[in-house]
Amino acid sequence: xxxxxxLLLFGLLVAWSAAWAKTPDGKPPSQExxxxxxxxxxFGLCNAYCEAMDCDNPNHHASDTAxxxxxxxxxxxxxxxxxxxxxxxxxxxxxxxxxxxxxxxTALQCIADSQLISVATPQGxxxxxxxxxxxxxxxxxxxxxxxxxxQPEVVACRDLLLKAAASQGVxxxxxx
Numbered sequence: 645x646x647x648x649x650x651l652l653l654f655g656l657l658v659a660w661s662a663a664w665a666k667t668p669d670g671k672p673p674s675q676e677x678x679x680x681x682x683x684x685x686x687f688g689l690c691n692a693y694c695e696a697m698d699c700d701n702p703n704h705h706a707s708d709t710a711x712x713x714x715x716x717x718x719x720x721x722x723x724x725x726x727x728x729x730x731x732x733x734x735x736x737x738x739x740x741x742x743x744x745x746x747x748x749x750t751a752l753q754c755i756a757d758s759q760l761i762s763v764a765t766p767q768g769x770x771x772x773x774x775x776x777x778x779x780x781x782x783x784x785x786x787x788x789x790x791x792x793x794x795q796p797e798v799v800a801c802r803d804l805l806l807k808a809a810a811s812q813g814v815x816x817x818x819x820x
Contacts, residue, residue: 750765771805
């Protein structure tokens with residue numbers, strides 16, 4: 645009897661843990677990339693706010709007080725806003741970025757390394773973020789205008805394109 649009760653409790657604990665591991669955005673923190681450029685305490689606080697608690701999501705599991713506390717600690721520690729709170733300016737400048745983010749445009753191919761990402765559509769158009777340039781930028785089809793980006797904006801725009809490709813089942817591959 646005691647053994648069965650222990651197994652039942654263990655099973656309930658495992659089931660509860662699996663249910664709790666699902667974050668509001670449906671992605672476990674280990675699969676998210678928005679905090680990848682952070683280190684030490686900044687990474688931990690960013691990971692908690694943006695990925696584990698999904699405080700940037702209207703349906704977050706954590707209390708508003710907990711989210712505010714983590715945000716305040718991150719900003720006090722780093723002197724800058726959380727990466728998931730920074731919007732990609734390319735969405736307002738280029739309709740293709742907005743369409744990829746919303747799923748209105750089909751992602752056919754994604755090429756990415758640590759500094760550059762390009763997502764192409766079946767129509768031959770592509771959105772690009774280049775964080776390695778002297779002045780990092782985003783662009784569509786390498787035709788002016790080129791929107792200059794700050795490093796946090798590069799991260800936000802890269803994450804937007806990575807998520808757009810992943811949501812359509814397109815894997816990003818390194819350039820040849």
